[in-house]
Each structure stands twice: as C-alpha cells, then as structure tokens.
Amino acid sequence: MSVIKVPEADAAGWRCAACGEELVPRAVELEYLDSVFNVELPACPRCGMVFIPESLALGKMNQVERLLEDK
C-alpha cells in the first residue's frame, strides 16, 4: 500500500517538548472502522509521538471519517 502524503499536515514551528527534537515525516497507520490508511505525518524522530494538526483533523480526516461512516 502506498503512503498517502498530506501537505496540510504542516508542523511548522512545532517540536517535541519532551525530546527537544524537530519533527520529521514518518509513515504511520491511521485506522477507523476496520479501514487502515498509510499516511505520512510529522512525528518526533526519537519518541515517535505523531502530530495531527487542526487543518488535517477537521479537513481530510473528517471527510474520510464521514465517508467510512456513510454519514
């Protein structure tokens, strides 16, 4: 499965507070209602904490959630 890139996942200015690391793109699996998507998202290179910005949560993620729900 190819990795989906989401340009709106812009993490400009944010870094991991615990590790002090700048965020780097990382392939993660997003899951909802038995569907799984491979998406490249900003994450801390050390602890792996994934960053999901407002624009992504309210935009594309919300669209996909609604689609999967048939809402």
Add this chain to the structure above:
Amino acid sequence: MRGMGRSLLPFTGKRMDQAELRRLENQCIQEEPPQCVAACPLHVDVKQFCSLMAARRIDKAWGVLAKTLPLPGVLARLCDGPCKAQCVRKDAGGAIEIDGLERFCADAAKPVGPPRPLPPRRKSVAVLGGGLTGLCAAWEMVRRGFGVTLYCAEPGRDLAALSESILPKGVLARELDGLRAMGAAVEEGAEPTPDLLESLLEEKDAVFADADDLPEAMRDFGEPDEITLGTRVTGLFASRAGETSAVFRAAAGRRAANSIERFTQGVSMVTGREQEGPYPTRLFTSLDKVQSVPPIIADGLYTEAQAREEAGRCLQCECMECVKTCEYLKHYQYYPKVYARQIYNNESIVMGTRQANTMINSCMLCGLCETVCPEDFSMADVCLEARRSMVERGKMPPSAHEFALRDMAFANGPKCVLARHAPGADASGYVFFPGCQLTASDPGGVEAAYGDLLDRLGDVGLLLHCCGAPARWSGREALFEESLAGLRSAWESLGNPKIIAACPTCIKTLKSGLADAEIVSHWSVLRALGLPEGAEGGTAALAVNDPCAARHDAALREDVRALLEQAGASLAEPELTGEYTECCGFGGLLSEADPELGRRVAEHRAAAREEDFVTYCVMCRDMIAKTGKRAMHCFDLLYPRAEDPAARPSPGYSARRENRVRLREDLLKRLWKEDAGNGSEPFEDVEVGFTDQAASVMEERRILKSDVQKVLLRARETGKRFVHGGTGHFLASHRPVVVTYWVEFEERGNGYLVHNAWSHRMRVKGGKA
C-alpha cells in the same frame, strides 16, 4: 390533516419492504395529477400548458395540446373546458379560461405536423361515419399503427355549420390532410349502409361506427357499453349518439381506439380503464395565502398580453403542504414520496455509500408533516423506523448521536440522578420530575419550582433522571428501555407516586414508557394551585411558543396560556402554533445530525414573531436564544430571579453538565442536609481557563471542558507534548474512549489557559493519539 397524533411506532427494527414502500409512496399525493388534468376527458396537461403560456412560450404550449388532442387545430378551438368545473382557481376569482387560452394558442402558434404513427400493427380497421367522433377515432387509431379507412359522405359534416369565428376556414382541411399524411385512407361519398357495414365486419379486424353520423335505421346494434363502447355485434364498436361536447366526442373516439387495441390483441376489455375519461384525483392544493384574481374576459380572441396574464392565474397545482411548513423537508428539495424511495434504497444497499443517512437522522420527529398532510403521511414514523433498523443492522454511523447519548448517560449517572421523598418525609404522594435539560439549563428555576411545590403541596418527592428521549430519537430502543428501567426503579423506590413533569417531551415520553404511572404536567398543577407568589407577566407582549411535544396535548397548551395570562402576560401567537407548531431544531436530535440545518430551523422559528418568546420547553428556549432572539422559559416569569431572563445565553455543553451536578449537590445539602459524596475524579482538579475563541470552537466541535481536562492531566503525567517555537504554546492529545482530543494551551500558574482544541475519530495505530 386530521392530526392523528399517533404515539411513536411500535419497535420492529425491520427494514422497509416493497409493500411498505408502495403503501408510503401511495400515501403521499404530491405526484397525483392536478384536478384539471384528471377532469379533462382527454387528459391534456393543462398545468404545463398554462405554465408555458404564462412564460410566453406559445409554440411549446401548442406542442402540449398537439401531443394530446386529435385534430388539434379543430379540438383546441372547440374545447368547452370541462376542466373548469374542477379548477382549484374557481374559488379564488374564477376558473382558468382554458378554452379562450386554447383558441388563442391555436391561432398564434406555429402549426406543427401530425404526430408520427407507431410502427404498423398489420391490423386494419374501418371507421364508419365521419363526424367529429369518427374523425377522432380514425386519428387515434392511425397514430397507434392501425391501417385505417374512413367511410363517410363528407368528413366533418357536423362541423360545417360552425361559424368562421369558431372554426376558421381551412383548419379542418389542414387536419384532414394530417390524418391522410399519417396513413389513413378517406373514402368520401361513401354513405354508411347496412351492406357496407356487413362487408367491413367481414373484411376488417374491427369497425368503429360514429353513431351521430349514421342513419337512424343503422343504429340497431343496441346502446354501446359504457366502458368499452362494444356492441352486440362482435368486432363492432360505436359511440353513444347525442354527445354535444367536442372533447367528450373526441374522448369517445379515444375510448373506441383503446377498446379496438385490446380487442385485436385479445386482452381484457375492461381491466385498468378507470382513468380513461374524467376521474377523481386525490391531489390537494391549498388556497391559503392565494389572492383572489378574477379571470380575464376578452370580446373575441385574447391578445397575447391577455393570454399571458390569464395563464399566469393558474395556480400550478401541487400539494407540498408538509414541505411548505418544514425547513428539513425543504432542505432535501423533494417531498415524502421521493424521500420514502430514497430511504428504501438506502436500506437496501449492501455495498456502497448510503446517501440518505443524514437525511434520515435529520428529521425532527416533530409530527408537523403528519398534522398538515391531507393523507396523514408521517416522516417521523418513516425516519424513526429507519433509524431503528440502521441501529439493529449495525449501519448507524457511530458519530451520529454519540455526543447526545453521552450526555444522556451523564444525566443518568451517579452525579446527576436523585430520587428522594420530601425532606423529613418517608412517603410521597407526588414526585417532581423536572427533566434533565431543565436542570441543565436553569437549575435555579428547578430549585424554585421544587421549593414552591414543597410549600404548597407538601409530600412531593424529587426525581432527577433523563426520560430517555435521546435514546428513543436515535433509534436505540434497547438503550431507551435500559434508561426507562433505571427510571422505573427510582420511581418505584419512592412508592409509585404521581409524577409531576415539567418538560413536554418528558410528559410525552413517560406517558408511553411508564404507562402505569399517573403523570400530570407541572403546569396543570400550578394552574390548580394558583400562581406562585411573585409571578410576573412581563411588561411587553410575548410570543408564546408551543414545543413540538405539546402538539397533541391541547390541555397542556391551554394550562400554560391560562397561567401566563393569570400572571398578566399579554400573549401573541405565531402563525404556526398549537397543533401546528414548528420544532425549534432540537427535536429528533437534528442539531446532532446536522448542526447547520438545526441552526437554520431555530432561526426560522425565532423569526416567526417580533415579540420576545416565552415557551415551556427549555430546549426550545435555548435553541431560540442561541440564534440571538430574546426568549424565556415560563419559569422565568413564574419564578422570577434574574433582571432580564430573556437575554440569558444558552449554557454551553460543559456548563449544562456542571449545572446538573451542582443542582443535585445544592439540593442534597440544603434540603436533605447530606453531602453529595461525589468523589472528584483526578482530572476535575485540573485548573483550566479558555480564551473566548477556544470556548466558542469547543462548543461548535462538541468538546467538553472535561475532555480538555483529561488531555491536560495526561500531558502533565506523561510529559508528552509538543511546543511551538514562536508562541511557546504547548499541544497535547489524549483518547479517553473513541475520540482523540488535541488541546493547544499555555501554562498559567498551577493551571492552564486553552487557546484551541480539536478532535478526530481516526486512531493512529499502535500510537496513543
């Protein structure tokens, strides 16, 4: 229109079957033919014709006539408009002058050639007699692909005497040319004789005789059958002599053609012929708000301007009674017949997207459509049944009602539920049931009302619980039963007292759910007791708003009005009121399924009157207040506490929860001298404030203060958070159950100031977010 006020349907959880769909489709009359079309013996589309004429599309309008009328140039000029007797406009100025319009159109429009006949059937028929009926029969049959020969002395002999002003020279000749062009043979000078008839019966597949153009001596075949126009002689069909109306003569010609078609095909001569000729239609068109306009009468032919104006009086009949009164039905752009089909299709989908889920979940279940519908169509029944079936089959979108159901669970949780006898009492004659939304929106009003009942009625217990309406509205019947069981056991623990319920939805829900309980409305009790001390009627006139749950409860509506008037209020009624009241947008959980539509519905209701609103459902109060309209609950007048209650904003979702919890704590402490014993959970100790912007987006995104506190506590415990190089804000996330919340914040002393929050339901696999 009778407003049956059926209680909600018994639960089946089955999906709609074909028979049910057909029943529903038939119940909605929007697609029934208009009165004029049904009354016209030839079923000319008069509505379409008038619409085109009014739009000055005269050639198109002529096309409508020419498509349906045989010998259109003749018929359009001879039509005497039998539809006028049924025209709905007749009671608003006068029927449409269709005959005048047809004549104008016949004169003004560009002529069109005859219709192209169907492929030949290899059946030959004879028409004996060439009066108008015979010509029309020949026209109808040649169109259908019969080989037609017309035998007559002179075609259209009975039209010859008509004046030039009625039938201008050349019109008949042109239509006869059309008849020939379609393939009919015209044997002129062939006077009908018994010998000719006999030979035609011998040689043709069927014969039609125009009785008005036959010698008396030849009409010995008996009176033709009313439905088939068949005679005693097999294969001989004939018109009934003496018809004077041109359209009815043409209709006889068409009836004969239909019969001959059936006869030559060997199928039933009688079944399914109810809609040949005039028939009754069920279409209802209201004249409400229609201005009376008299018809345009012209000396001779209409001028174009006159014709347009006259055609413009056509009401373009349709029903749409329910759609006219319901923003939800309007929003989806069709009417219940189409919606029933969409819901059926939605339920039948195995793979693919269910397009109608949001539509199904957006009905307010308020019952207005059923009340205004001439046929009592209930979208509420259809949508609720569809929701139940979706839940039952696991097809309900998880997020559709989740927030409301979480709120219901909270209201039924240990921090909110209370069942007590009056302080110091060990039995209850009555128990006050304010409902979970009144306690959430106006805890002070609930305290005052309960205090009043204790003072004046004595043995009144208190029962704080949700009635279960959100579960029922969401189609979750099992959850509803579970909620009801909790309520029942609390009620029974008090010795089954009479329930004094304040909320109209609770009253309605409890009456069906706790059928063995005696339920009285708080308003009827207050009416019997007299006004509470200090009640005020306000200084300006108020618009009284009936909640949808009171639609079929005339006594409740009457009690509230009587109380408000006793208090000195001067009341004004919105146009849609009482049995015909409009929902505020909360009903049926619309504002959960489609918040934007919910807001529009509330705005529509709020605009129904200029005056401040007063209502007796606190959700109506809050939904209307949210639009910026000044609105009060009756408690604001009967138990006045604040300076300007109509300006009180609707509390947000978090405040509503806190109000319920605090009310219970306060009452326990003050009346029963008990500590609520709510051990606070660790997240509740997180001190948090919100910027205005954050508070507003949280409300819109259904994010609670407690959700945010959980995120902040989690971040404090794990140290896991992002930091922004520019603003210094932190960002943390947490997924308590099925939703991940993100909170952007800064630290403020021991607590936090929240700048933003968002959420999503997707989960990072293997991750915490």
